[in-house]
Amino acid sequence: MTDPLDRIAAALERLSPPPPPAADPRAHPAYAWRGGVLHPARGFAPLPLDMLIGVDRQKASLLANLRHLAAGHAAQDVLLWGARGTGKSALVKSAVADVQGWGGDIALVEVTELAGLPTLFAALAQVRRAFVVFVDDLGFDVPAEARALRSMLEGGAEPRPANVRLLVTANRRHLAPRDIAEQESAINPRDSADDHLALSDRFGLSLGFHALDQDGYLAIVAAYAATHDLEFEPGEAIGWATRRGSRSGRVAWQYIVDLAGRAGKAL
Secondary structure, eight states, rough: OOOOOHHHHHHHHSSSSOOOOOOOOTTTEEEEETTTTTEEOOOOOOOOOGGGGGHHHHHHHHHHHHHHHHHTTTOOOOOEEEEEEHHHHHHHHHHHHHHHTTTTTEEEEEEEEEGHHHHHHHTTTTTTSEEEEEEOOOOOOSGGGGGHHHHHTTTTSOOOOOOEEEEEEEESSSOOOOOOHHHHHHHSSSHHHHHHTGEEEEEEEEEEEOOOOOOHHHHHHHHHHTTTTOOOOOHHHHHHHHHHHHSHHHHHHHHHHHHHHHOOOOO
């Protein structure tokens, strides 16, 4: 007769199958890091760089940095911060794809859980390839949550490997919220400020993205419309942005999706 514990163990294995094998870290242009396993990203098809309008300075800086990384040269960790919908995430993906298009041996790895970063760094350190570890929309409710990431960037016993750089997008320039009342109640206000700023200071390259003016917004709408052979009315596009309370590349694309739907076209 089978031992009940053996039957229970077998039942648990059926309910929780082993994780899928990790993807080949040299075979794909982009990956997702989930559950401690590297998965190939499905449908990695970023916008061409010339479709990202109004961010020429940020584009040039990020491209130069990623080309250094792909060539095995010194490169910076990058913080992309600023207004929502202004193209931070799109620029990261498009810049990586552009460097790949020029023959650069580099891949994107998107991460949603910071706790798994040490394991990921250890895995990527063994691969003869450059990697951009991408953390999108990062923010911390309290400064203490940022300290582990700070040590991975600089100052820890096991920082990220030389072939890996972190690219982080955030709405806040300093990642953690700064409270005036907290600084006023501190014995040494400078200590409180330094603790808030310590993480953002670890990024050697900081790129700011700012809200668009009306002309910039319409320029993005016009570029999207021309690419997809759509006619648009500037007044209608402005009204779309006004109703959403924001002028951004994201809002411009949402307007184009609506326009294409009304025109009976797929995007």
